Amino acid sequence: MSNKKHKQKSQNKKLTPVQQDYKKLSDKHEPKRPVFTNCIRAFLVGGLICLIGECIRQAFIHYGGFDEKKAGDPTVAVLILISVIITSLGFYDKIAQWAGAGTAVPVTGFANSMASSAIEHRREGIVLGIGTGMFKLAGSVIVFGTVAAFVIALIHLLFIPGSTGGS
Numbered sequence: 001m002s003n004k005k006h007k008q009k010s011q012n013k014k015l016t017p018v019q020q021d022y023k024k025l026s027d028k029h030e031p032k033r034p035v036f037t038n039c040i041r042a043f044l045v046g047g048l049i050c051l052i053g054e055c056i057r058q059a060f061i062h063y064g065g066f067d068e069k070k071a072g073d074p075t076v077a078v079l080i081l082i083s084v085i086i087t088s089l090g091f092y093d094k095i096a097q098w099a100g101a102g103t104a105v106p107v108t109g110f111a112n113s114m115a116s117s118a119i120e121h122r123r124e125g126i127v128l129g130i131g132t133g134m135f136k137l138a139g140s141v142i143v144f145g146t147v148a149a150f151v152i153a154l155i156h157l158l159f160i161p162g163s164t165g166g167s
Contacts, residue, residue, distance in 0.1 A: 038100050038101075041098060041099045041100060041102060042099055042100045042101040042102035043102065044099070044102065045095065045098075045099035045102030045103055046099075046101070046102035046103070046104075046105050047102075049079075049102070049103070049105045049108055050105065052079075052082075053075055053079050053107075056075045056078050056079065057071045057072065057075040058071075060074050060075060076107055079107050079108055079111070080107060080108070080111040082108075083107070083108040083109075083111035083112050083115070084111050084112075084114075084115040086112075087111070087112045087115040087116055087119070088115060088119065092112045092116075093116070096112070110138075110141065113137055113138075114134050114137065114138055117133045117134045117136065117137055117138075118130045118133060118134050120133060121133030121134075
């Protein structure tokens with residue numbers, strides 16, 4: 001028996017017979033989720049975000065005088081700026097509802113969540129509202145990123161002979 005069926009069966013044991021009948025009826029009438037369509041939408045929107053990022057990067061290379069390695073930093077900054085502007089105008093959430101996980105591309109998704117939190121808590125003030133609201137989410141991500149970078153750097157230092165960091 002699969003874990004899902006076992007869990008469902010154990011939940012049904014706690015229900016009265018009337019509740020079990022109601023649950024069967026509601027499950028029967030629950031609309032099916034369009035998984036394939038959702039995957040296609042996520043793929044297309046996520047790919048479009050990445051395509052826009054690559055176009056911005058190429059613009060920095062060809063028109064901004066950046067080399068391929070250094071064009072990534074301003075590209076990320078522009079993507080964050082675009083994401084925050086689209087969030088503040090209320091479009092990002094509409095796109096995210098349609099595309100689902102496709103908008104969770106790390107840079108734009110994280111910028112959206114930070115900006116949304118700041119907008120949501122702005123009435124509580126700059127420090128206690130915006131600052132605290134934003135860092136409820138971002139704090140754990142930043143701490144995880146910092147710790148992960150430290151651990152990876154330590155592993156790199158210990159296991160790759162002659163590496164001292166730097167470029």
